[in-house]
Amino acid sequence: MNKGILDLMKELKIYRRKRSAFKVLDYLESMVQNLPESIVIFDEKGIPVFINKRARSLFGFKPNGHIGHVPEKLPHPIPVFSASIRKAIDEGESFVFPGEEFEMDKKNGRIKILDVYIKPICLGELKGAFLLAYDVTDRVEIEKKMINSHKMETVGLIAGGFAHDFNNLLSGIMGYLELAKMSKDPEKVREYIENGLEISAMAGKLVDQILTFSKTMPVKKERINIKRFYEECVDLIKQSLKRDIVIKVEVEDNSLRVYADRAQLKQVMINLMLNSIEAIGNKAGGKVILNARKLLKTGLDNHEFVVLSIRDNGIGMNEDVKDRIFEPFFSTKKRGNVKGTGLGLSIVYRIIKNHDGDIKVFSQLNRGTTIELILPASVPREEKAYQFLGELVKGTGKIMVVEDEERVRKVASKMLETLGYNVVSVENGKECIKTLNEFGDVDLILLDLIMPGMDGIATLRSLKEANKKIPVVIASGYITLDMSYLKEYDYIMGIIKKPFKLDELSYKVYKVISMYKQTKK
Template sequence: MPGPDQQGMEYGMFTNPVQGEQRSLYQELVQVNRKLEQKVQELNRAQQRLMEYRKVFECTGDLIYVFDRDYRYLMANEAYRDCRKSLFPDLIGRTLPEVIGTDTFARVKPQIDACFAGNELSYEDSHHYVDKGTRDLLVTFSPVFEGERVERVACLIKDVSERKHLEEQLRQSQKMEAIGTLAGGIAHDFNNILTVIAGYASLIQINGEESEAAAMAGEILFSVERAAEMTRSLLAFSRKQEVHLETVDLNLLVAELHKSLARLISEEIELVVRVSGGEVCCVADRGQLEQVLINLAVNARDAMPGGGTLEICTGIAELEDEEVAPGRYALITVSDNGTGMAKEVQERIFEPFFTTKEVGKGTGLGLSSSYGIIKQHNGAIRMHSECGTGTSFRVYLPLSGERPRVESDGSEGRLGAGSGTVLLAEDEETVRDMTRLLLERHGYQVLTARNGQEALELYRHNQGRVQVLLSDVIMPRMNGRELCEQVRQLAPGLPVIFMSGYPADVMSEKGLCGGGAYLQKPVKPEELLGALRRALCV
């Protein structure tokens, strides 16, 4: 144990005022040290966050820079420096007019001044880069406040070219969908009109026999068929329906189109057709292939406003191509000696809605639809053009080892007079009157109804007389399918023939044409009469 003197000395150490003050200072020093350590930790965290922000600032592909009220650069990220091809020391301290040019600065200065007034704003712009070409940009100016005053402005420039491209693709897709919907409605109404034209032309032929009027009626019927094929081609392109392939002799196809194409082009253009010495048979949808030739002829005509020569040739050629299997193909060549096309136009010629024609003189659908049709046929279309010397399109289609099927001339429907009573349900008055007249001229008795409900009442009152139901599909109050179901409850075996301006696959998708034969308008008179004969013979 310590002695008395030592105990007193220890006691005095704790009670001595001077020593007590030292201890208080020591404790304060410990607290200050702790606060200092906290500050250092906060500083380290702040530095870490600053480094992270710096990484984001430098690593982003967006262009970012900051400038003060004198329009001098305070900082700029690597993407912006690379865009301006400037080293960091050479950019900082310079003014915006020096770097971006006085003209560009004058154009964006109102937006910058609005930002210095405290407003954040964005706008779309474009810029031509040496290595990337013209790009679409979204420019955002954000104010940086110090107190209530904006001392700096941060600018963010985002490249939105890809987004704009996707948006444009979406708009084009929506346009195509709208065209498909519009084409369906137009086809229905237009095919009703063509049905009336074809019916009356057929009656003129029957009444006129070998007269000049009968010959003219034959030309009308030929034009009706071409118009019907064009409508079906438009539907096929807009709805991307499957093509109906058959063996087609290109020599006969071109020869049959010769007269129509001659009328389509101007008198100042000479049409020259050169067909191969032997058969050139391919697998194709005849109507769509005719539409391709019409599209190419129209483009050639427009490329020769002062006249020239349009040449169409057929043949067989070898094709080595990455898009299709190599080998021998049936070939159609459509050439003109018109204005030709520049390289930049050639690169976009098959794009939907792209056209070099004036507003109102072109939709930009002709060549794109032709390209789509040929691709659906597992073929290829190639183009060669030079400014001032003309353009040549070469269409390659798979060869067929079979001969074309010989179509019936429709005499079956015209042989002799028919007999029996037909219940005709058709809401279009002109189609109803023409069909009634056509059938009556061929020996049938006809009961007519303006809609499905009226037709059902007529059938109930004439059940013993009616031998066949001939009905449009789309009608008010009761459609053709509903009419068929109601009539079949009364007479299960009654023959039913449907007619519509819409294609059969569209009606099937909607469930509107089950339970009977189907004729798509415009219906050739011989097809209608033949269908009636077959129905009544069952």
Template sequence: TLRQAQKIEAIGQLTGGVAHDFNNLLMVISGGLDMLDRQTDPNRRRRLMDGMIQAAQRGASLTKQLLAFSRRQTLRPEPVDVATQIGGMRELLDRSLRGDVHVEFDFPEQLWAVEVDPGELELVILNLAVNARDAMPNGGTITVRGENLPNLHEEDIAGDYVRLSVIDTGVGMSAEILSRVFEPFFTTKDVGKGSGLGLAQVHGFATQSRGTVRIKSQLGQGTSIELYLPRSRNLASKQRHLIELNRTTRPKQDGQGQILLVEDDEEVAALVGEMLDQLGYQVTRAASAAAALGALADGRAVDLVFSDIMMPGGMNGVELAREIRRRRSDVPVLLTSGYAEAAIHEAEAEGIQILAKPYHLDELAAALSAAKSDRQSDTGSKRLSSSLSS
């Protein structure tokens, strides 16, 4: 009975936190839209627009943190050189921290590569650095340290690991707070200063990356948060994946081709149609997989099919992509989803590209271009193979 009560309390805390944060975000967006029609001053309209954009971005970030906590986010692990990846974050960290907070890196020359999603690793380090900054109201030093741990044998992990520690000289935590730090929406910060999902996200990322996370802290003596990440036996790529903070405005283009948009939600379809139009595509919309196959069967020209994964009618986006490959192998397919774990794994196993919701215009443009390029290279390979066998 006690355990059931604790579960219910935890679920109540989680859902209450989600409702609170999203209500605030929706208030900014819905109120801003209402005010937008009443404003004629371009500067005030711009401020309203900026506020709504920031709210939408915070909502996307909150959803990502929830997926990370639940260990359901889509990770793309690869061999990563930690010293290069994290060392290149100095400018980003300097912009995110106060002038009285200094960052030091302590990486040995022969630090092993790790098998993680590089972008998510950077977000975790940034998250921990901001937490460390807040724990040092009078300034101090944050040390990011890497260590090789060969033949580690502990309860939850075994093998070769890299320990990546973020150490601060701040106020520290009591034993009571330490016991709750990984709970979603638990925070000691003032209202509006943090969602309480930061360490929950770190825990989800570490676990999903086949590692773990531990915390050492004492009141008045600072805190050390240690990520244990599995060693990679493969060489790390030289290409770095930096967090993108600024997005450029993309001018409207023309003549990009015909897209069949498959989306059952009217509002989403209207918005995506506008985005595709901005990118220079002509759009035909279908509200279901069956309607999309009908549109393809009537002989109309289609350069790419862009479909949601979850749809009514008994056929999802992955099944639609399979059927299109069978009927029209020359037509590339790009899928999108907010969250559909089983279908996402299925699509990735078959080499079908997925664009995660929510996405920006430049991300949509890049995904469409990649999907078209992949299909062209596949078609070229088949033609070459056919020519050689002839």
């Protein structure tokens, strides 16, 4: 065969191979372009050489621009990751940034929650890195709704016990007040009133517990003392206990702490304790043991962890049930005539995972179940006790009390008058603004937040618009809520929780008015 023809056939084969390879590359590029995840590929200089459609949409890349720009000049939030991209290229490191919040559109304040992964690329001499981003905003919002829905379900289960405890305390308060009213002995009257005040403080703590448990707010992690936390949980559900069931807290190391969101962790523990109580049923000698210990060998980047365990001697589970208990909507129980939602343990699992923790289950049929929660430890530090000693601090000045509840308004006014202040009291924000306009300013406003008509927030807004530079102390029974929205009002000088004691009020008011008078000099 002619050599020229052979050469031509060889070239045709090479061409076909190249064309096939290009087709494969086209297919791959088309596939990556249309993936639901955002992908940006960087060369060895850290300059983007490929941006898929989803990344252009999510990050706001220009249709034909930004290729060839350094990361620092790319749309937000890519510049945030420029150092990690550089390290991935130079040192071959991988990075994971789960659940990062970013303001993607400053004009509209659009917030997105992203899981971001940065990985090195090393193909022979070819070096680079790629950034992979998942938009998990919708998933996180759904999880929040599920958590809050389940929380309300659990609150319903413990509400009966809460009402029982609160009514008992209320009976004690009323009883001591009746005795004080009848007694003619001043010492006895003082004793009865002191006892009533002591029980009132207990009632306040009980309300705090139910509010802390049921509140809806962003995750706020703090250092939690495990022993005290367990005791709070037991107090919340003790009225849900059947008579023969005993709950024991066995924590020998009083310094053990975890770093977690108190409300969410309480939701987890209450759920697990209620499950244990239900698993025990009518069995004689039922026990639930709460324990905690340090995890000595973690194997997880040498971080310290604490294991929280809840052990019961209930009916236990077989392997099939145990393998499925964290699946959403999987349920083996009924409450009354209503089947359980099956969301409980799936939400427990999600909360623990969101705390960078882990959960383990050990169970045997007819022997019982142990559930272990592994959470990041909080290293103990010296705690300072800030305690007000109880002396009354008297002062002078004019105070306006803004409170819709007549009895609370009268008591607060009487307290302030006893401390030496002139008091004007009104029942809502509208009257507050009207009175200030008619009779002039005051030295301090004691303001309730939740009122009909013009509430506390609307009142603060009106004061700001009218340029009334009067110090405000918020008086609220619901200060466990996230109050970061109050930061825009410059003249809020303090918050006092209802019910407040005379010594607390005297100290707070005196301190604020003193500071206010100093600034006016």
